[in-house]
Amino acid sequence: MNARVRHWRPDWPCPVAQVLAPHRRGGGDPTYRIDAAGRHWRGIRTPVGPATLCVAARPRDGVVRAEAWGEGAAWVLDALPAMLGAEDDPSGFEARHPVLEQALRLHPHWRIGRTDLVMESLVPAIVEQKVTGKEAFAGFRSLVHFHGERAPGPGTDLRLWVQPDPATLRTVPSWEWLRLHIDPARSRTVVQAARVGPSLERITALDHAEADRRLRTLPGIGVWTSAEARVRSMGDPDAVSFGDFHVAKDIGWALTGAPVDDDGLAELLEPWRGHRYRVQALVGLAALRRPRRGPRMSLPTHYPVGP
Known part of the structure; x- marks a missing residue:
């Protein structure tokens, strides 16, 4: 099977690993591999069929080289710029806090990608x-x-x-x-x-608020799940993971020195409305996490116990 190849030259120094990182579900994610050469491999189901995508950054040349195989190869190569943040517009974001200013200085080229999947x-x-x-x-x-x-x-x-x-x-x-x-x-x-x-799949053509509303009409999908899906598939810069066990506590600790709950997080992030996910992501990129205490939870099973 022959590969399709694309050489894409972004108009900013694209940090490929940082932008693609949210799509990796743990180190053992079977749909994502990073090889010894630092290339990022993804198994992707596109609207026209499965594809293997290999992405390699060439910073010295200012080029991202991508190869793809399978029925969806052309589709993923067409989607590559958006996947790596080309459609993200951070221009309206103001750090407004020393912690975020420092994080932005350390990660000035990070963008939010979107897969439209x-x-x-x-x-x-x-x-x-x-x-x-x-x-x-x-x-x-x-x-x-x-x-x-x-x-x-x-x-x-x-x-x-x-x-x-x-x-x-x-x-x-x-x-x-x-x-x-x-x-x-x-x-x-x-x-x-x-x-x-x-x-x-068609909600990616809608505005973010309407996409959120439609996702949450499905039983079992709430604020957290909708945000997690929208930020990856639509690049929603305001999709905060409210309801996450760690996010509110970590952002509160990073910005105020003390953990907060979801209500406190909503109040804290209000000055950044429209770009609230950027705050969440920058805190994560800067590895600003509150000190963890307590024993680790064991891995349970969900088999019925008893008759």
């Missing part, structure tokens, strides 16, 4: 609802391995996978979800989303 971001976000990161990544990994498919071209040799399509997700039986360590509440939400998958 809603289900690709929505399914793992649902799997990550209300569980530990370890459990979420394990559940997503199992779902892809058991019900996804190998990525085309060299993706097969790299053990790169593509997420299952909506038709497949709709047919996974209830007992199988339990075996994947995905409880009934989350599996029902995935299946319900899969039933309307094609219509969900």
Whole structure:
């Protein structure tokens, strides 16, 4: 299988690894690999079929080199600039805080990418609802391995996978979800989303507020899940992960010296409305996390206990 190749010259020094990082669901994500040469490999299900995408930054030349294989190869290469932040406009963002000013100085070229692939971001976000990161990544990994498919071209040799399509997700039986360590509440939400998958993909043409409203009409999809999906698929710069166990506490600690709850976070971020996700992301890029205390949670199962 021959590769399609694109050399793209962004008009800013694009930090490929930083922009693509949100699409990696843990170090063992089967749809994402980073090889020894620092190239980023992704298995992607596009509207026209699966694709393997390999992205390599060449900073000295100011060029990003991308190769793609499979039915969706042309689609992912066309989408490459948007995926790497070319459509993001940070011009209206003002740091307004010493911590954010410092983070921006350290990461001046970071942008928010968009994939225009809603289900690709929505399914793992649902799997990550209300569980530990370890459990979420394990559940997503199992779902892809058991019900996804190998990525085309060299993706097969790299053990790169593509997420299952909506038709497949709709047919996974209830007992199988339990075996994947995905409880009934989350599996029902995935299946319900899969039933309307094609219509969900069309929300990327809407404004962010309307896209949020439509996502949250689905049972089981709330503020957090909608934000996680929108920021990746639509590049929404205001999509704050309210409801996250760590986000409010970490941002509060970074900006005020003390953790806050979601109400406190909403008040704290109000001056940055329209760009609130940028604050969240910059705090994350600067690795500003409150001190963690307490024992780690163990990885539970969701098999029924007793009759």
